[in-house]
Amino acid sequence: MTTETDPAVVLAGNTAGVRFDDLDEATVEATTEVLFDTLACALGGLHSPGVPEARRALTTWGPGKATIWGTTETAPGPFAAVANGGALHALDYDDTDDEVPLHAASVVLPALLADLEENRPDCGGREFLTALAVGLDGAMRVGRAGGPKGSRGWNYSVVSGGMGAALAVARLRNWDVDKTVSLLGHQLAQTAGSLQSIIDGTLAKRFQPAVVAKNVLFGAALADAGIDGPRNVFDGRAGFVNLYQDGKFDRDALLEGADRASLLTDLSLKPYPACRFTHAPIDLALEIRAAGIAPETVEHIVFETSGQAFNMVGRTYDPATANLVDAQFCIAYTTSVALHRGAVLIGDFAESALRDPVVGGFAAERISVRPTDDVDFLAMAPVTAHVRLKDGSERTFVGKTISGSPQQRLTPGQLRDKAADCFRHGRATVSVDELWDTVHALADDAPVERLLALLARPSKGSDNR
Known part of the structure; x- marks a missing residue:
């Protein structure tokens, strides 16, 4: 496709023209599932390191x-989005598009719900x-059209997610093409997304x-005021394609099917609260x-x-010094947890769990990771585990699919169990059934204010009352 x-x-x-009736049943189901899952992750992350501190810091703006x-x-929309987005992403339990990879909802949902409350509180x-x-x-x-650029240090949840959030806000406001392009341009003008926070193991990653x-949301305010953003968003000399993609971009992937949001069924929901690149190894450890x-x-x-998996999560584990982010981005630690405990849950990333000498010692001394050219550099699977036993025998295990992917989707029961773990960790006062029923009622056009009422219910031990 050329233009x-x-x-x-x-x-x-395409964005302006999409109507609910254009979405097929599978797309609606995938949208409600990711909404339920993402909000469960957010309520689970309420008390995670850095999140309460961020909420207190944001009170400066009233x-x-x-x-x-x-x-x-409550807070002004942009600052509520920061507080909510930080909680949502804190557990590293939120959705991924494994093809890129990126966390789509981590940017889109906090921006969209904050904008809805400020501009369309009666939205159906x-x-x-x-x-x-x-x-x-x-x-x-946007992520798939450009292809992964993690090897250059770009965080694609940030780079692509911002563009998606801009489209969501424009659609919610029923903007025309010109104003939507202006918002996309503002987002291009502001976008940056380094992976260094992951490399250094810092809490900045979750924010x-x-x-x-x-x-x-700032860009939306500017566009709505008639302040124009760059027009050549993708093809400009310093536009998205040249700046982030080295001039290589698949326009068909960007545009075909966008009028019906056809990619939603490809989104993966995580079974484990750790970097998605650890999931295939965790599956193998459980096997x-x-x-x-x-x-x-x-x-x-x-x-x-793969080489990228090694770069992202092949780090060594030191139980004496490792922090939360180190553990979330470590094959050695997460697979040791799976092998010893038979599951990988939120509590396995508590400070006391990180210092467990048995699990941590096994991760440090008996697990290693190596990249292989036999697997595509950017792939999450296949992953192979070579197990050498103390009796001298060896076993080999190969994982070709990943739990939570479109090929191995989480069942409704697994999604609900995951939400229950999130709610226990976040001390939420919302029940799994309440969130499940309220989210699924939206497809029957129940008002969004019912969902907002659940989200406004304070957790136990909340630092804000």
Whole structure:
């Protein structure tokens, strides 16, 4: 597909034209599932390191119209988006598009709900779900059209997620093409997204998507005031394609199917609260355990992964010094947890768990990771585990799919169990059934204010009352 017009114009036109009836049943189901899952993650992250501190810091800007989830407090929309986005992303339990990879909802949902409260508080469920689907689909499209650039240090949850959030807000406000392109241009002008926070193992990582959500809302205010953003968003000399993609971009991937948000069914929901690149190795560790291999019988395990998986999560583990982010981004630690405990849950990343000498010692001394050229550099799977036992025998396990992916979707029961773990950790006063029923009622056009009422219910031990 070729056009003389910047792709932003076509993308904006598709966005403006999408109606709820254009979404097929599978897309609506995928949208409600990711909404339920994402909000469960957010309520689970309310008390995670850095999140309460961020809420307190944001009180500087005073109250507003947007809910800070899990509290009775409010804030201006952009700052509520930061607080909520930080909680949402804190557990590293939120959705991924494995093809890129990126966390689409981490930027789109906090921006969209904050904007809804400020500008369309009486919005019906179908209109909201349409805007959410458009935004998630848009983030995935931008990421897939460019292809992963993690090797250059770009965080694609940030780079692509901001574009998706801009489309979602524009759709919610029923903007025309020109104003939508202006907002996309403002987002281009503000976008940055370094992976250094992950490399250094800092808490800044969990706030990067949140700050982008804030920027989208600032950009929307400017565009709505008639302050124009760059017009050549993708094709400009310093536009998205040249700046982030080295001039390589698949316009078909960006545009085809955008008028019906057709990519949503490709979104993965995580079964484990850790970097998605750890998931295939965790699946293998659970398979090793299920095969009757106990940790005390293991001499050494070598995980063979893609080059990008090695770069992201192949770090060594030191139980004396590792922090939360180190553990979330470590194959050695997460697979040791799976092998010893038979599951990987939120509590496995508590400070006391990180210092467990048995699990941590096994991760440090008996697990190693090495990249292989036999797997595509950017792939999450396949992953191979070579297990050498103390009796001298060896076993090999190969994982070709990943739990939570479109090929191995989480069941409704698994999603609900995950939400229950999140609610226990976040001390939420919302029940799994309440959130499940309220989210699914949106497809029947229940008002979004019912969902907002649940999110405004304070958690136990909330620092804001």
